[in-house]
Amino acid sequence: MLRIEDLHAWYGPSHVLQGVSLEVNRGEIVCLIGRNGAGKTTTLKSVMGLIEKRRGRVVFEGQEILHRPAHARFALGLAYVPEERRIVPGLSVRDNLRLGLVASPEGRRHEAERIERATAAFPRLKERLDQVAVTLSGGEQQMLAIARAMISGPKLVMLDEPSEGIMPVLVDEMFEMFRRMRDEGTTILLVEQNVELALGLADRAYVLDQGVVVHHAPAAELLADEAIQERYCSV
Amino acid sequence: MGTLGFDLLALQLFAGVALGAIYVLLAIGLSLIFGMLTVVNFAHGAFFMFGAYAGVFLAARGASFWASLIAVPLIVGAFGLLVERFLIRPLYGRGIDYPLLLTFGLAYMMVEGIRIAFGTLGLPFDTPESLQGATDIGIGFFPTYRLFVIGATAAILLGLWLFLERTRYGLIIRAGARDPQIVRVLGVDVSRVWLLVFGLGTGIAGLAGLLAAPLQGVSPEMGGPVLAEAFVVTVVGGMGSLLGAVVAGLLVGVTVALTSLFVPEMAKVSIFALMAVVLLVRPQGLFGRPGLLS
Structure with a gap:
């Protein structure tokens, strides 16, 4: 479904990705792990089209997308939930969700129904639809960011550090939801600091270090491999 | 003061609101364009002037004022679309001073273009017949056309x-x-949204120019002072805030009207004094968010 080949990316003069190659198949949860600064977030941003200076190949659903703008990648069925969540401050919860539908004519026709369905799993959002989104707690904002990305029905969703700064009980709930999303046919590419949790969820995992993939294996296998975890993930 | 004094004051306040209405229309476009595109549009006054001359041009060809009210914002807005698409768009991502300098130069070119086409002297602009005269608004007679501008x-x-x-x-x-x-x-293809916003903001500026024409006549330089006042309004209201543009526009209009009544020689200075006071107390403006430019 998604194939990245020899992807390079730069922030100004610093060469952050130095030839990342990886693949995500339909219906999988794939997880990227590695230390801070290994290039996990940059990989997601490059796939979404948010990094200006990049080289290599990014193929999604058979189409080369490296030089397409972000909005065109969304149209192909790619969604991205950034680490900072990016809930729009002045807007209500409902308007934030509607924002997830503005670019999808199909979604707009069934707006009320889509919002109903997107919030079915999040009773807390449903109760607060007309509240200004910034009044939500961190965990609720994360749920909103995910619901907003999912509301248009993307084929592949990329999640950057969804568990960061959220109460453990909510994190468990959220990971349960990712499992359901996969079972319902959404493919997930996940970046997560909480390695144990991520490997427990994912089908496969790639280990990044200094801008390259140093290891990849089924998640269960990596979960058992403490030497690798120690070497590339411990802080 | 007796009732007469009160009525005079109330009428002058109302005149301030009419004056403020023109500022509001200009400031709202400036603010919208700045809030979305981070472009400080120094050509906004020139678009205002362009709207007034578009009205002159259409009137000379027999168009009614009412037809011009529809056509002028469309013409000026269409010109705005071209300016954004071909002049401003290549400058995105280069910092705030590039589009600022570009629009500054563009304003001179527009003024010069109008001088070439319509002459350097100002022209009168007739108030549409149905809006001439004065209307009793309860506190006294008020020029009908000014009421129309407010409406x-x-x-x-x-x-x-x-x-x-x-x-x-x-x-x-x-x-x-x-x-x-x-x-x-x-x-969302954001560049298309920016295009639309620039067209919308300049179209409203053009309409403001047409509305102002019967009040002050038209001249190639009419955009200059009004741009300065519109900037004061956006700064007082808070850059990027639409509510701020409305409130501050009316506030500035009323300030000018009242100082012209009591201390006419202070009228031009008073709005800058108002701006200084607001900036001292609230540097981000009345409704602005702090740190917009940082």
């Missing part, structure tokens, strides 16, 4: 508010002003 501005603001609050494009604009990147990630 037209209120209608435009209502329309704009409905557009921003009730439509899909409005939602995109409200979100895009806060966080253009997330709007792109959610599938």
Whole structure:
């Protein structure tokens, strides 16, 4: 479904990705792990089209997308939930969700129904639809960011550090939801600091270090491999 | 003061509101363009002047004032679309001073172009017949055309508010002003939204020029002073804030009207004094968010 080949990316003069190659198949949860600064977030941003200076190949659903703008990648069925969540401050919860539908004519026709369905799993959002989104707690904002990305029905969703700064009980709930999303046919590419949790969820995992993939294996296998975890993930 | 004094004061306040209405229309476009595109549009006064001359041009060809009210914002807005698409767009991502200098130069070119086409002297502009004279508004007689300007501005603001609050494009604009990147990630081609906003802002400036023409006549330089006043309004209201533009526009209009009544020699200075006071107390403006430019 998604194939990245020899992807390079730069922030100004610093060469952050130095030839990342990886693949995500339909219906999988794939997880990227590695230390801070290994290039996990940059990989997601490059796939979404948010990094200006990049080289290599990014193929999604058979189409080369490296030089397409972000909005065109969304149209192909790619969604991205950034680490900072990016809930729009002045807007209500409902308007934030509607924002997830503005670019999808199909979604707009069934707006009320889509919002109903997107919030079915999040009773807390449903109760607060007309509240200004910034009044939500961190965990609720994360749920909103995910619901907003999912509301248009993307084929592949990329999640950057969804568990960061959220109460453990909510994190468990959220990971349960990712499992359901996969079972319902959404493919997930996940970046997560909480390695144990991520490997427990994912089908496969790639280990990044200094801008390259140093290891990849089924998640269960990596979960058992403490030497690798120690070497590339411990802080 | 007796009742007469009170009536005079009330009439002058009303005159201030009419004057403020023109400022509001200019400031709202400036603010919208700045909030979305981070472009400080120094050509905004030139678009205002362009609107007035578009009215002169159409009137000379037999168009009614009412037809011009529709046609002028479309003509000026269309010109704005071209300016954004071909002159401003290549400068995005280069810092705030590039489009600022560009629009500064563009304003000179527009003024010079109008001088070549219509002459350097000012021209009179007739108040439409049905709006001549004065109307009794309870506290006294008030020029009918000024009442019309207030009403037209209120209608435009209502329309704009409905557009921003009730439509899909409005939602995109409200979100895009806060966080253009997330709007792109959610599938919106932001450059098209910026184009639309520039066209909208300049179109409203053109309409303001047409509305102002019967009050002050038209001249190639008419955009200069009004641009300075509109900048004062956006700074007082808070850059990027539409509510701020409305409140501050009326506040500035009333300030000018009242100082012209009591201390006429202070009228021009008073709005800058108002701006200084507001900036000392609230550097981000009445409704602005702090740190917009940082």
